[in-house]
Amino acid sequence: xxxxxxxxxxxxxxxxxxxxxxxxxxxxxxxxxxxxxxxxxxxxxxxxxxxxxxxxxxxxxxxxxxxxxxxxxxxxxxxxxxxxxxxxxxxxxxxxxxxxxxxxxxxxxxxxxxxxxxxxxxxxxxxxxxxxxxxxxxxxxxxxxxxxxxxxxxxxxxxxxxxxxxxxxxxxxxxxxxxxxxxxxxxxxxxxxxxxxxxxxxxxxxxxxxxxxxxxxxxxxxxxxxxxxxxxxxxxxxxxxxxxxxxxxxxxxxxxxxxxxxxxxxxxxxxxxx
Numbered sequence: 001x002x003x004x005x006x007x008x009x010x011x012x013x014x015x016x017x018x019x020x021x022x023x024x025x026x027x028x029x030x031x032x033x034x035x036x037x038x039x040x041x042x043x044x045x046x047x048x049x050x051x052x053x054x055x056x057x058x059x060x061x062x063x064x065x066x067x068x069x070x071x072x073x074x075x076x077x078x079x080x081x082x083x084x085x086x087x088x089x090x091x092x093x094x095x096x097x098x099x100x101x102x103x104x105x106x107x108x109x110x111x112x113x114x115x116x117x118x119x120x121x122x123x124x125x126x127x128x129x130x131x132x133x134x135x136x137x138x139x140x141x142x143x144x145x146x147x148x149x150x151x152x153x154x155x156x157x158x159x160x161x162x163x164x165x166x167x168x169x170x171x172x173x174x175x176x177x178x179x180x181x182x183x184x185x186x187x188x189x190x191x192x193x194x195x196x197x198x199x200x201x202x203x204x205x206x207x208x209x210x211x212x213x214x215x216x217x218x219x220x221x222x223x224x225x226x227x228x229x230x231x232x233x234x235x236x237x238x239x240x241x242x243x244x245x246x247x248x249x250x251x252x253x254x255x256x257x258x259x260x261x262x263x264x265x266x267x268x269x270x271x272x273x274x
Contacts, residue, residue: 003113003128006062007084007153008075009091010134011107013098014145016070042097063090064116066124073126073134075116084157088177088188091147095190096197100210102217104230108137109149111156144233146187154178154186191237192244200249200256205264211238215271239270 043065062077063086074090076083087109098105112130142148157174176196179189191211198204215238218231246265249256256262 003115005078005112006075006114006116006128006130007078007087007109007111007156008073008114008116008130008134009087009107009109009147010131010138011072011074011091011094011105011147012138013070013072014104014106016103042094042101064118066116066118066126068124073116073131075114075130078111078156084153085174088174091188092177092190092193092197095147095188096194096207099190099214100207102210102214104145104214104234105147106138106142106145107147108134108142109147109153110134110137111153141185142187143229144181145230146181146185148181148185148187151186191241194241195245195248200258200261202258202261205258205261208241208261208264208268211241212271219273235271235273242268242270 062080062083064073064075066073072094074087076087091109095105110130110133112128112133114128114130115125116128116131117125137148154174176193177189178186179192180186194204194207198207211234215231215234218227218234221227222231242265249262249265
């Protein structure tokens, strides 16, 4: 099997394996299938949302997706036009979709030599240095609920972006999707970018409420040091997102379509545990 130059994301859906373990306690086939089919449903929702957001009517030609247990691998040919943009938006929508269902994700993006295929018997073949790099970064460096990547990935995106009038617009979009964290690592920004995805409508309100509900769930387990670090990291991101949205919609008097979202932002205070 020959390697291809691909960009690959290795992603863990945190808490999903525990849900699968609990399926042995379920009494019906329907309940078990509901849990085990969720990852496929996540991606169906992602593709539909992307089609609506970016007017994409076809599945990108080189995209490969594999999932096993609570892990997901997505890859694109490195040279595909806007492949990195599509990978980033796949991940962003996955972050949003799983959070709306009460989950968080962690992982990493890498690039390099990879074989990622599925044959006629539906046997997945997935191996290569790029996969090992993404896995190692996701398991040992990401730590918080975030998808991290090296800055060089952005340089690759510029090299293989579509050569058209929308190139500048695509890079502006990419900049909206990434953030440099306190430890110098770059990650997919699924917090402040919610305004870019949803706009000032009820979709953003639903997402903010789901975000806060997840924080409340984590707060109940704060005696666990691993949970505590994730909670504190997420709390900071939530507070920043709320602060930025208030500045945009309340202080700058920007048009806001959803009265309930306006009321939520007006009444919401930054989370402070002291």
